[in-house]
Amino acid sequence: MGLTARDVMDTRFFTLLPxxxxxxxVKAFRRAGEELNRRVFGMMVTSPDGELLGMVSMxxxxxxxxxxxxxxxxxxxxxxxxxxxDECYLRAKSIPVGDLxxxxxxxxxxxxxxxxxxxxxxxxxxRRIPVLDGGKVIGIxxxxxxxxFLMER
Amino acid sequence: MAHAPMSVKDRKxxxxxxxxxxxxxxxxxxLPESASVDEATRCAIKFKVSAILITxxxxxxxxxxSKTDLMCxxxxxxxxxxxxxxxxxxxxxxxxxxDSLDAALDTMRSKGVHRLYVRGDDPDQxxxxxxYPDIVGLLYRxxxxxxxxTLRTRKVxxxxxxxxxxxxxxxxxxxxxxxxxxxxxSSVMEGLSAHRIGAVLIRGRNNLPSxxxSKTDLxxxxxxxxxxxxxxxxxxxxPVRSCDHNEQLVSAIQKMIFSDVHRFFVYRDNPDxxxxxxxxxxxxxxxxxxxxxxxxxxxxx
Numbered sequence: 001m002g003l004t005a006r007d008v009m010d011t012r013f014f015t016l017l018p019x020x021x022x023x024x025x026v027k028a029f030r031r032a033g034e035e036l037n038r039r040v041f042g043m044m045v046t047s048p049d050g051e052l053l054g055m056v057s058m059x060x061x062x063x064x065x066x067x068x069x070x071x072x073x074x075x076x077x078x079x080x081x082x083x084x085x086d087e088c089y090l091r092a093k094s095i096p097v098g099d100l101x102x103x104x105x106x107x108x109x110x111x112x113x114x115x116x117x118x119x120x121x122x123x124x125x126x127r128r129i130p131v132l133d134g135g136k137v138i139g140i141x142x143x144x145x146x147x148x149f150l151m152e153r
Numbered sequence: 154m155a156h157a158p159m160s161v162k163d164r165k166x167x168x169x170x171x172x173x174x175x176x177x178x179x180x181x182x183x184l185p186e187s188a189s190v191d192e193a194t195r196c197a198i199k200f201k202v203s204a205i206l207i208t209x210x211x212x213x214x215x216x217x218x219s220k221t222d223l224m225c226x227x228x229x230x231x232x233x234x235x236x237x238x239x240x241x242x243x244x245x246x247x248x249x250x251x252d253s254l255d256a257a258l259d260t261m262r263s264k265g266v267h268r269l270y271v272r273g274d275d276p277d278q279x280x281x282x283x284x285y286p287d288i289v290g291l292l293y294r295x296x297x298x299x300x301x302x303t304l305r306t307r308k309v310x311x312x313x314x315x316x317x318x319x320x321x322x323x324x325x326x327x328x329x330x331x332x333x334x335x336x337x338x339s340s341v342m343e344g345l346s347a348h349r350i351g352a353v354l355i356r357g358r359n360n361l362p363s364x365x366x367s368k369t370d371l372x373x374x375x376x377x378x379x380x381x382x383x384x385x386x387x388x389x390x391x392p393v394r395s396c397d398h399n400e401q402l403v404s405a406i407q408k409m410i411f412s413d414v415h416r417f418f419v420y421r422d423n424p425d426x427x428x429x430x431x432x433x434x435x436x437x438x439x440x441x442x443x444x445x446x447x448x449x450x451x452x453x454x
Binding site: 060064087099101 | 195201410
């Protein structure tokens with residue numbers, strides 16, 4: 001048995017509940033980043049008993065914030081759009097993350113081989129992949145962990 | 154005796170000569186046929202789209218699920234786990250990138266749809282979408298650049314001076330569908346479906362406007378497990394987004410864009426006296442077809 005997800009996964013991770021609002025998620029991203037001493041770009045969304053339901057990232061939240069009629073107001077250069085982003089955030093902040101999370105999540109088992117993880121990350125353009133054991137989240141593998149583990153051996 | 158072909162000017166229409174490729178957008182989101190209705194509702198909320206393309210294993214366009222279809226699934230009590238293939242409309246209606254916008258608009262009108270998918274090199278795949286707002290945006294740009302634009306001939310320094318001549322009352326639709334707060338969601342859905350509209354006004358026990366229920370509100374209620382027998386008051390958006398019927402059209406458009414809503418209810422004298430609805434499409438359409446050269450090209454829904 002070679003090196004596996006078990007060897008590179010972070011067992012210290014933070015999760016959100018599906019009913020967590022966007023405003024609360026933003027605070028959680030910030031808090032987790034401070035505790036882990038690195039930027040947190042996304043989090044897993046789990047049920048109260050730790051079952052993985054999906055993942056939500058900054059990208060998902062930015063998609064939600066993007067104005068619905070942007071293709072129209074982009075044509076209307078005579079309209080003043082100052083204050084627009086504040087309005088966008090006000091609308092988005094009460095939406096639960098369960099409404100915008102990605103549910104089509106690729107996961108690993110603790111025994112997934114390291115090179116398989118590299119392959120998945122490269123092919124699917126993934127930066128973080130949850131590790132499940134019996135449906136429950138037990139860790140997360142970050143691309144930086146894999147990268148430095150491989151390159152600094 | 155042979156006649157030389159006549160130079161025919163069939164119509165004075167700004168759309169003449171324009172092609173679908175100039176107005177279409179790339180498709181932002183699509184789902185596989187195995188996706189659930191739950192995933193489709195989440196897509197509609199997250200991407201703020203009115204319809205989602207359903208694709209097969211080779212990304213061939215199989216069908217379309219619109220907000221109306223999702224609302225109907227809610228009305229019918231389908232579980233959220235139901236595959237989207239159960240409720241999708243198939244096949245999608247297509248147009249070609251090099252079709253004229255005129256022809257595409259004719260198809261949309263005759264088929265009673267709000268969007269067409271644009272076929273790519275593979276005739277089974279959709280690479281873009283053409284919807285009324287896309288055409289509106291294009292017309293707006295052409296109107297500004299058009300040499301017949303009244304603005305140029307009058308040498309008016311700002312577009313605002315011209316646009317300000319339009320009032321909300323000139324453009325609004327005076328038809329309204331109204332429900333009471335205690336109306337059950339099933340009844341609201343029946344009303345939306347029968348009248349082919351996107352939202353209804355809700356009045357409180359004092360008969361004053363108290364909220365709005367849109368298809369988006371209903372789809373969110375579906376996702377959050379609210380029963381169709383619940384009262385409209387439980388999911389309505391409040392307060393009612395409205396504008397004065399004497400308000401400048403340009404101001405109303407700006408507010409709609411900022412509020413990220415597609416419609417405003419229109420009041421006369423005071424906000425409790427709702428007399429019509431103004432949609433962004435209606436408003437932008439009039440602004441787009443302001444000058445004489447564009448009048449004949451105004452979109453008829």
